Amino acid sequence: DDLTGTLKKIRDAGSISAGHRESSIPFSYLDDKNDVIGYSQDLVMMVVDAVKKKLNLPKLQVKLIPVTSQNRIPLIQNGTIDIESGSTTNNLERQQQVAFSDTMFIIGTRLLVKKDSGIQDFPDLKGKNVVVTAGTTSERLIREMNEKKDMKMNIISAKDHGESFLTLQSGRAVAFMLDDALLAGERAKAKKPADWIIVGTPQSKEAYGMMMPKGDDQFKALVDETIAKAETSGEAAQLYQKWFESPIPPKGLNLELPLSDDMKALFQNPNDKAFQ
Amino acid sequence: MISIRKVSKWYGEFQVLKQCSAEVAGGEVVVVCGPSGSGKSTLIKCVNGLEAFQEGEILINDLSVGARKTNLSELRSRVGMVFQHFELFPHLKVIQNLTIAQCKVLGRKNEEATEKALKLLEMVGLTTHAQKFPAQLSGGQQQRVAIARALAMDPVAMLFDEPTSALDPEMIKEVLDVMVVLAQKGMTMMVVTHEMGFAREVANRVIFMDHGEVVEDRPKTDFFKSPGTDRAQQFLSKILSHGAEQG
Amino acid sequence: MISIRKVSKWYGEFQVLKQCSAEVAGGEVVVVCGPSGSGKSTLIKCVNGLEAFQEGEILINDLSVGARKTNLSELRSRVGMVFQHFELFPHLKVIQNLTIAQCKVLGRKNEEATEKALKLLEMVGLTTHAQKFPAQLSGGQQQRVAIARALAMDPVAMLFDEPTSALDPEMIKEVLDVMVVLAQKGMTMMVVTHEMGFAREVANRVIFMDHGEVVEDRPKTDFFKSPGTDRAQQFLSKILSHGAEQG
């Protein structure tokens, strides 16, 4: 028949390799039984089901492979994984290297601060220490802001979100700038989550998508179709409810992040547009 | 038996051996002496092919050491060699030191090799030490084991490179005694040594080397009575003078 | 001058020195000999405090070596010591080897130290080698530098621990010659050596050690004529026999 690219490879191998993250709460992470769970993971499993159906392979083997921010793009490129679903921002640079599915989530970049710190918004950060995770859009944005508005901030960039939050907790920084959904996830890890709040005007919007090999229209069409159907049918909204407005493993905390207008718009009109 | 013919050797630019010639007939004992750095060790190593040389020829029982087609391993197994620093194999027991080459090179059975080894240990007076490791023996004992190890291969000739110079004075005698016995049994021997007492007792001829050259090669009595050259004269007076009042 | 009184020393369980006593008067030359491992080196190291001992007493010019209040560095700087393996400082030129302790320990000016050093190099016949590094000298030359280095501190006595046993036979004489000159100049010396020629020529007394004990301590002529003990007799016959036919 007329299968090409990834789908053909999946059928020939009898298995699909899906990349996931290990601690991107609540998108893609390991629970206390070492199972991969999360919003993005639920969505990618829908994609897997669609692949099974399309290839008529109910017993298709699913290989879950943890990836890091460093190797996720090369691993798509060299074919080790067929699809990656975590918390990867769809942007123009990355589109040069890989293909992105329809958007599964839209975030705004905001600040996590101590409740009693008195910091309400970005202008309050003048002359303060701010932590970001190295390589994130937030790092780019905050450095630009520092230059343009001459805010004299000390910008610390830590290796990963966990270490950024540790830097915040140890008092080395007064604020941690990151995607609001991930900040909510970080806050959920805190020893006293109630001590921390997310504040500030969103500085940018980012669209999360699944990554796939570039130039494989057949596979992308199948993935997009699956995501679009989930979003328009209300299944995605249910997933949202499950991961952002209910208690989640491992500690049973509720992120309490209400559905944003951007997300509502997305669910009505699925698309694969990047914001940058 | 051993015939060294106009052998020259260079290390890079530096010429260590200059047209050296010498003959050792079967059953003869030849002592080689000369100042440090004169090329004695190099010459003796050339004889069993441990060092290559660029010019000349060395024959052992009419087999040419330098020739391509000569099987060096086989040749070496028939010429025993004893080193200044014994060079026993420290990871093997004394008895294994004596049997390993018999088994691996000559292909002897282990029992046969062990029997031979024990006989030789008896000869050098070390039967009781067969199960020890070399490090557990004194220097003199180690050197006697080394001699036995070389003999175990049934060599047609033996080469010695300063076999006593790393020994304490009291141990020198026990090693020399073994060598004297060997000589008296008619073993062909080429011995680099400064022990002139030994030379006087058993050598047939003395070869004196200096700066890579064989300067003298004369019967021992001639040599000791009146060395033919000034260099040998000087050398002899130096190494004998501080022991002059001995004995 | 040096007075060793009932000194005992243990390494753990093992007793190296057993109640050793000996006296060396000013200007006297005493040779210490004995089989390997008998404790000669240990004894001589105890004399200038390089090894500690547990019992007994050693006095140098009435200063007790073992005593707490004795300034060991100062004491050592006044007793010269020469080692078997020369132990020149390889990173310093010959001249610096001779001046460094003069400057750093005795606080002499560099010019003064250099002058002294050159005088001593002349005495040992090595003036032309002042600017070389030790490794560029032969063993005999190195040992002569080592003697000069010890002399540079104006020692009241000199200790030698087998100063010639690491040397090639031809170099032994050049070192012994220097030592003979020293002895003739009236230096107090305690010399561990097997060179019986040297002992005969300059020693006043010979001390024979075995198993950590001072077995004999007698004037040299007595000692050589008829050693008082079997052990010394045996030892002498061993170390002399292989050189018996020499000279």
Added chain:
Amino acid sequence: MVTLAAGLDWSIFFKPAFDGSGTYFRFLIVGLEWTLLLSVLSWILAFVVGSMIGVLRTFPGKFLPALGTAYVEIFRNIPLLVQLFLWYFVLPEIVPGLGTLFKQALSPLLQQLISGVLCLGFFTAARVAEQVRSGINALGSGQRGAGLALGFNRWQVYRLILLPVAYRIIVPTLTSEFLNTIKNSAVASTIGLAELSRQSQQLGEFTAHWYEAFIAVTLLYGIINITVMIASRFIERAARLPGYVGGKG
């Protein structure tokens, strides 16, 4: 691999970096500078501390060498990354007064640098100590005896006699320890220091050209390595003593 090589785009190194500091090439060079600064400072600390510990381990008696041994065992048997966390995150918290002062009085960059240098320095010191000890032991007891016999005190014996020669003997192993320090300095990216490996990661994140980033950083480490090795050859040659056949026989 062939298809991949064709897809590599080297022009990204001449595009402006995300933080406006210049091109990405310049951006990597900044990382290289931090790597070198961190490594050199750590090395100085490691050399000084390591020499002291190494000397301690060659002292007579029991107590002082045991102290040196304890140091070496502790710093050698905990993974470097864990040690870095201890220095940067844990220590300031459990030493209340000083820790708070450290966190508040110093700029973040300085905190990172100091923690990084202390961590790498003390870690490497354990390894330098072993080299120094083996260098001193290689000299045998004779040199020590000769020094003492001339009336030098213990300190002078080490300073004037033993160490100058021991250092010469261990130049090659010290070189490879320095190279290790350079490579190990990559852990400092964890606490946010913008050293070479971190910059290459940033380059990958912001341009998505991961392969180019990996290749560039691998090459840069290779270049540092070759440079240090060449430099060490010169040091070795300069330190070599005339007539002294160092090394093994």
Added chain:
Amino acid sequence: MYEFDWSSIPGALPFLWQGMQRTLEITAVAIVVGIVLGTVIALLRLSGNWALSNLATFYVNGFRSVPLVMVLLWFYLLVPQLISNLMGQPSMDIRLLSAFVAFALFEASYYAEIIRAGIQSVSRGQVSAGLALGMTKGQTMRLILLPQAFRRMIPLLLTQAIILFQDTSLVYVIGLAEFFGVAYNTGNRDGTLVEMLLFAGAVYFVISFSASMLVRALQAKLAS
């Protein structure tokens, strides 16, 4: 004052144990393959053949000049392609396989140097003695040189193995759940990074320290 929260540890213990097994697997494979390959490379370096010895030198210097993290990343990116080119989709976990390959090749370069130094530390006289008895070069190497060299190297080889054991912690960069990776991820997920790292550090210390004590005891025994 830092409030420690050790609550993540009990639940994570089974996974930490699994991780430790992985760690030990990688260590073991790297030691065995590393020593075998390292011996070959060391022999090549000493072979006297210009081309072979330069090739071996290049191998050793190449691996030693790049941080282990980069080696791991490279192999994780390259090994899957090579494998699938050679034998189609592998059945084994590709990360584990990459870690095996990367560590084994990397360690071989370190072992090669240790082994080379070990061989060179055996005096030349031993070679002469072997040859003088009529042994061939191969026999001399096999029966005389290598047994002595290995005996001398054992402490160094084991010490290197301890370093290797600690270095395996770096495979967390390729997302393989070995001991350190499990500890790190658990800490990261639960916000107990400091505690989990301290715990991991303690475990590494206990194991490495005990091992190095054993090595020292062995060394003392070999020396006597």
